[in-house]
Amino acid sequence: MSTRHPPPGRQLPIVAVTPFPRAAAGALRDAQLRANLGRATRTIREKRAAVVAEVPDWEQLRDRAARVKDDVLDRLPELVDRFTRAATAAGATVHHATDAAAANAVVTDLVRAQGVDRVVKVKSMATQEIGLNEALAAAGVTAVETDLAELIVQLADDTPSHILVPAIHYNRGQIRELFARRMPGFHADSDDPAVLAGAARDYLRRTFLAARVAICGANFAVAETGSLVVVESEGNGRMCLTLPDTLIAVVGVEKLLPRFVDLGDFLRLLPRSSTGERMNPYTSIFTGVTPGDGPRRLHVVLLDNGRRRVAADPVGRAALRCIRCSACLNVCPVYERVGGHAYGSVYPGPIGAILSPQLTGQDAGHNATLPYASTLCGACYDVCPVKIDIPAILVHLRQTGPKPAAERAAMAWLGWTMRDRRRWRAALRAARSGGRPLRVLGRRHGGRLRRAPWPLSAWTTHRDAPLPAEESFRDWWHRTHDS
Amino acid sequence: MTPELTALFVARAGDHHAGVHPCTPAELPGLLATLLAGATAVVLPAGTPPQWTARLGPPTLPGDTLTATELDAPGLAVLTGCALAVAETGTLVLDGGAAQGRRLLTLVPDHHVCVVRAAQIVADVPDLVIALPDPTRPLTMISGPSATSDIELNRVEGVHGPRRLDIVCLPPG
Structure with missing residues (x-):
């Protein structure tokens, strides 16, 4: 279970080092894992179905969101430029990184410039994709993950297995045991989730108050205004966005939205699809720096890392509409049984099976085995809030991917x-x-x-x-x- | 702004396990005093209407000068208004304007009391993004107390933000 990511520079954490069938066979032998995943995904599927059923125009919402995202992909360079100008005018410094190494170098330099050896982090898929924590560690900087599930994974020296809940493969008893072993000052005998969450609050409070640099991602970036949007539940995001002096946001270019009002649809779609809530507890929207409120320095690193190449594939590009809600993982019969680690990438499940091989190219590691990690049942397409036809892209990647010589x-x-x-x-x-x-x-x-x-x-x-x-x-x- | 919208907001905010308290303007000072009676001190952002604090028991602290560490003192509560609220999702929206203050004021203390006027309630999120007076101000949308679903995907209240959220709702007109 604890396959560490290889160090940056060698291979990104979106490259499968084991062929999917072999990794899946190993995962299937873990009965505890299957029990944990089965319980968790059943819970979230029921919650999502209930809040989606409340929205009479859900299908029109999906159609509109898909159109907006396709429009973004059509005019990426223009919108990147627009965002850059708006955010700069609002007091942010915008950097453009073509690949993981460039993004890691920019962030590492910015952290070093502040003279700190510790940063706090908000959960971010983009920083996981580029292996930022490992790059910072190589430069002598400790990145403290502050999202509860990320903290669990980090304390366990494990890797994430779900986009939204990276520690979905742990049950409460396992988390209590881990905290007792690895969290200084943890003494509770109870495995009540409220007690465990309270322990994380006490453990991280001092860290937040002392932090001088924070690193975050963004769920959306508005080109019109230069605003970033961070959607979260716990308040660790708000701590990171408001307490430290310096904030560094790493944002994939596909997160752009043309206009501020586009957020209206996306903020309805995301929480219902993701945690099965009408609205998540906290959403922060911020534009540049505001004197007297929050960080004095804001750096935005816009990340390409293969996205423009994917956007050029007329079939595969729809994968870039993804807003990382993870609804497709929760309904996937394959994911529910094998879990996230079998996919060998920080992007697991159906979306991972089309995203990882496209971002890296199918010749990277064993990523060409990922498009076969599906029964093509189509449940992922049905729940996708931006209507990505995942089965069609899986078939497309199978057709265009490398084949064994015998076949x-x-x-x-x-x-x-x-x-x-x-x-x-x-x-x-x-x-x-x-x-x-x-x-x-x-x-x-x-x-x-x-x-x-x-x-x-x-x-x-x-x-x-x-x-x-x-x-x-x-x-x-x-x-x-x-x- | 209709009574229906207010009723929906009250119900939906309650679903997030916030305390929701509809009240009349005359009842407001007394209700706020009751809700905040247990606090060691009450943090007030600039622009707080004087009638909100008329009957408060605990001492008050001006929000614009406190550091994060001072705000972390045990037993502290914060009293704010909001910019807008969303009925469909039971969401408060703060933009740092009058009676709201810096973002960390509503984050570090463990108890947040927020006053909403019915006229501030919009129907749904698409109405909100159009109604915001200035979208480039620092915005915080709050839907219930801080929570996590990270343990077995069950929602549990009380992680890093205020563990107690009380919403006081004034009627239309």
Whole structure:
């Protein structure tokens, strides 16, 4: 479970180091993990369904949000420019980072310039994607995660397994045991979630009050006004956004929205899809710096890291509409059973299976195995608040991704055979006579083969194989009609 | 602004486990005194109407000069107004204007009491983003007390923000 991310510069935490089927097989052997995930995802699915059903125009909302995001992708350079000018005018300093290494370098330099060796962090997928904590650690700076689930993962020296609730794979008993082991000053005997949350409050309070630099992400960035939006529950975000002198926000360029009023739809869609609430406890919207309120220095690092390349793929680009709500994880029959770690990326689940391989390119690590981590049932598409057709993109990535040599050879042979009627008929005859001895075995199982020798065993390990019919339709027609 | 909107706001804010207290202008000073009676001191942002504090028992502290560490003193409460409120989601919206102050005033103390006038309530979030007088002011949307769903995805109140939120709601007209 504790596969640490490799150090930055070598491989990003969005590159699977193990093929998905092998990682999934390992996860499936963990009965406790399946129990924890099953309980948690069932809870959140029911909550989401209830609050979504309250909104009569939910489908129109999804359509509008998808259109707004597609428009953003169409004019990324223009909106990046617009945001940069508006935020700069409001007193922020905007940096542009083409990749993870550039973003990490910018942030590390900014932190060093403040002369601190400790920063507080608001949960942010963008900073996870680029491995920022590891980059800061390499520069001698400790990044303290302040979101409760991130704190749990950090104390356990583990990696996140869910976009919204990175510690979804832990139950309360495991969290109490972890706090007792790793959290200084924790003495409670209870595993009541309220007691555990209270312990996190006491533990982090002093850290917040002493922090001089904070790092955050953003759920939305408004090009028109240069505003950033941070959606959260606990108040750790507000602590980081208002107490330290220096605030550094790392924001993927796809988080841009053209106009401030666009937030109206997105702030209705996100909490209902994500935590299943009508509204999350705290949303902060801030524009540049405000004298006497909050940080005196605001730096915004706009991150590309493959996004413009993905935006150029007419099918795959819809993945960039994602607002990281994680509704697709919670409904996915595959995610519910294998959990987030099997995907080998900080972006797990259905969205991860289309996002990670596109951001890195399918040749990175084993990311080409991720588009196969799905039954294509379509539940993810149904719940997506920005209507990303995830199954269609999975199929697209399967079609364009690398294939094993044996599969390529088999498909080439099949193509050659099927192009010619005589070749095809001869092949069917050969298959029938080759299958005759197997049919004797298969008769007991309704004409299906339960177990075949290698290499066909790759198929029959998980499913039965049909046997070729004793007579083809064409042969039957000849026998009974042409005399 | 209709009585229906006010009723919806009251119900929805209550769903977030905030204390919601509809009251008349005449009842306001007494109600605020009751809600804040247990505080060691009450922090007041600039621009707090004098009638809000007329009957407060605990000493008051001016919000504009306190440091975060001073605001962390045990038993402190803060009394504010708001810029707008959203009925559909039971949300308070603060923009740092009169009777609201800096963002940390409503974050560090453990008890927040907020006064909402019915005229400030809009129907839903899309109405809010249009109605905001200046979207570039520092904005905080508050829906219930601080909470987390990070343990088994069950909502638990009380993490880093105020663990107690009381909303006092004045009627239309």
